[in-house]
Amino acid sequence: MTYRHYFTHLDCSATGERYEKDRPQNLSAAGKPLLARYDLQKAKAEIDRDEIWARTGGFWKWRELLPVAREEDVLRLGEIDTPLIDIPVAAKSAGATGRVIVKDESRLPTASFKARGLALGVSMAKSFGLKRLAMPTAGNAGAAMSAYARRGGMEAYVFCPEDAPEVNVQETCLQGGKVFRVNGLIHHCGALVGAGKEAMGWFDLSTLKEPYRAEGKKTMGMELAAQLGWRLPQAIFYPTGGGTGLIGMWKAFDEMEELGWIGPDRPKMFAVQSTGCAPIVKAFNEGADHAEEWMDADTMAAGMRVPKAVADFLILRAVRESGGAALAVTDEHIERCWHRIGAEDGLLVGPEGAATYAAMEMAIADGLIEADADVVLYNCGSGLKYAMPDTSRTLDRHKDIDWNSL
Numbered sequence: 001m002t003y004r005h006y007f008t009h010l011d012c013s014a015t016g017e018r019y020e021k022d023r024p025q026n027l028s029a030a031g032k033p034l035l036a037r038y039d040l041q042k043a044k045a046e047i048d049r050d051e052i053w054a055r056t057g058g059f060w061k062w063r064e065l066l067p068v069a070r071e072e073d074v075l076r077l078g079e080i081d082t083p084l085i086d087i088p089v090a091a092k093s094a095g096a097t098g099r100v101i102v103k104d105e106s107r108l109p110t111a112s113f114k115a116r117g118l119a120l121g122v123s124m125a126k127s128f129g130l131k132r133l134a135m136p137t138a139g140n141a142g143a144a145m146s147a148y149a150r151r152g153g154m155e156a157y158v159f160c161p162e163d164a165p166e167v168n169v170q171e172t173c174l175q176g177g178k179v180f181r182v183n184g185l186i187h188h189c190g191a192l193v194g195a196g197k198e199a200m201g202w203f204d205l206s207t208l209k210e211p212y213r214a215e216g217k218k219t220m221g222m223e224l225a226a227q228l229g230w231r232l233p234q235a236i237f238y239p240t241g242g243g244t245g246l247i248g249m250w251k252a253f254d255e256m257e258e259l260g261w262i263g264p265d266r267p268k269m270f271a272v273q274s275t276g277c278a279p280i281v282k283a284f285n286e287g288a289d290h291a292e293e294w295m296d297a298d299t300m301a302a303g304m305r306v307p308k309a310v311a312d313f314l315i316l317r318a319v320r321e322s323g324g325a326a327l328a329v330t331d332e333h334i335e336r337c338w339h340r341i342g343a344e345d346g347l348l349v350g351p352e353g354a355a356t357y358a359a360m361e362m363a364i365a366d367g368l369i370e371a372d373a374d375v376v377l378y379n380c381g382s383g384l385k386y387a388m389p390d391t392s393r394t395l396d397r398h399k400d401i402d403w404n405s406l
């Protein structure tokens with residue numbers, strides 16, 4: 001199968017300055033993220049949404065709207081379209097009377113939606129002939145980068161804070177990454193990646209410091225629209241760290257409208273963070289365009305433990321344009337909801353996924369959305385990656401058992 005390509009160039013997300021697509025790029029001269037641009041008018045005349053949606057291959061099916069041109073650069077590890085799962089009982093418990101669905105991204109390779117972004121970022125790195133990749137990570141991104149890098153015959157150097165979840169460090173090692181625990185926070189790890197660049201000759205794949213991870217995350221928006229019959233829900237709750245997914249989806253909605261695939265209606269976008277690390281929420285509430293660094297970040301939801309996001313202004317812009325909000329929920333609330341979704345509907349989400357549900361509960365109570373709204377919650381990683389509370393019971397098989405007490 002050969003695909004048509006419409007990728008033309010990159011734009012600075014702040015100044016609009018144009019950048020070439022035929023060499024590796026990081027941030028713009030203004031220090032802001034670059035975004036990939038396509039000839040959508042040409043694409044509109046030549047490609048068909050339903051033909052594309054009927055393909056197999058998970059997020060790689062959207063090839064015409066992705067930057068990777070050559071088939072040999074496409075790295076695959078069994079990508080799928082992730083399921084939409086109803087949680088009818090827990091929805092009711094949160095006061096929702098409409099349809100509440102979880103988009104369960106934990107079923108992707110490396111058990112998190114980081115696979116979408118890193119598959120694209122690493123495949124593009126391969127297309128440029130890069131051999132050595134590096135990044136700071138709170139956990140899941142390092143695992144996904146290592147897996148796809150090894151798939152493509154590249155080296156992966158991963159730097160994580162000391163308190164990164166054990167399982168992320170181990171899975172990264174097992175997928176061929178060189179992982180280092182650093183005595184510091186995520187931005188200290190980021191500084192090391194920058195400092196080692198010259199000596200090590202690696203390419204920096206940090207969140208939004210290169211343009212293609214956001215393109216991979218964009219596929220979440222396309223997939224969701226297709227799964228809902230080319231409509232969008234009324235509200236999306238997204239667990240926000242660096243914001244790649246929220247920014248990517250917002251971009252996807254505009255591109256799909258330009259292609260004539262969807263109409264002008266947009267969901268309210270809710271950026272969800274923990275009260276232990278809520279820089280975007282603080283900036284949103286203060287009406288600021290940029291977020292200050294959050295000091296002493298502390299939350300069990302590691303995926304949202306990002307004290308400073310390089311694309312803060314893009315997250316805030318999308319949330320405001322959509323009529324949504326940035327909401328912070330406490331770790332206690334997250335933990336309660338984590339149990340509730342599992343106990344009431346049999347779905348094990350991660351704490352970040354539970355946080356989106358907690359924020360929905362808050363949004364309904366505060367009147368930010370109608371109780372009967374159609375809502376999509378993003379569960380971005382597997383609950384199995386976290387230390388889970390032990391609520392087990394014991395039984396002594398040598399004693400008489402009082403069956404009615406079980």
Ligand SMILES: *Cc1c(COP(=O)(O)O)cnc(C)c1O
Pocket residue numbers: 112113114140141207239240241242243244245246302303304350352380381382
């Ligand atoms: C990375 C991550 C997030 C945050 O995603 P961004 O797009 O960087 O905001 C949320 N949850 C999980 C499980 C993650 O791994």
